[in-house]
Amino acid sequence: MELAIALEESGRPFIWVIRPPVGYDMKGEFGVEWLPQGFEDRMSKRKQGLLVQNWAPQLEILSHKSTSVFVSHCGWNSVMESLSQGVPIIGWPLGAEQAFNSKMLVEEMGVSVELTRGGQSDISRKEVKRLIDLVMDKSGKGGEMREKACEIKEQIRAAIREEAEDKGSFVKAMDDFVATILSTRQGL
Numbered sequence: 001m002e003l004a005i006a007l008e009e010s011g012r013p014f015i016w017v018i019r020p021p022v023g024y025d026m027k028g029e030f031g032v033e034w035l036p037q038g039f040e041d042r043m044s045k046r047k048q049g050l051l052v053q054n055w056a057p058q059l060e061i062l063s064h065k066s067t068s069v070f071v072s073h074c075g076w077n078s079v080m081e082s083l084s085q086g087v088p089i090i091g092w093p094l095g096a097e098q099a100f101n102s103k104m105l106v107e108e109m110g111v112s113v114e115l116t117r118g119g120q121s122d123i124s125r126k127e128v129k130r131l132i133d134l135v136m137d138k139s140g141k142g143g144e145m146r147e148k149a150c151e152i153k154e155q156i157r158a159a160i161r162e163e164a165e166d167k168g169s170f171v172k173a174m175d176d177f178v179a180t181i182l183s184t185r186q187g188l
Contacts, residue, residue: 004035006128007049008042012136015050015061022094022119062087069135071115074102086153088112088145090131094119111149
């Protein structure tokens, strides 16, 4: 509810993949009672927000030039997809390794800020809006985060480069890995 109110008050366009809250059937129907009354209609009429149930093509959305920030649980696949596109993150880790990923993104990489941790955490619309404004600001911390995310994007692209003899570090490592497996298998 607070996230919805903050998104509306921010006045910024958004795409939000909505699912039932933690503790409910994640594959079940999303209840209108979990959003402010009339929220989805207002966002649609204003062309401010698009609410998508259960799933959306995340990498495609992150690849779009108008995507400026990603509110994420900080699962590793989501982190890689976001950074491969140079998009900074507002982290909301929910479980597993996500808190460690979020901590690294904030403290070591400087490409994220953390909203809160865990599914039972209290969040306030004021804090959500503050972080959206901070990350989307092209100057100050938001600009620095975007710059660092773009540097990482270039490092990721360099690692997967494969042009004739010029191979990135990831491609070389995979070639070595496959060669080792094949040579080990031939020795059997």
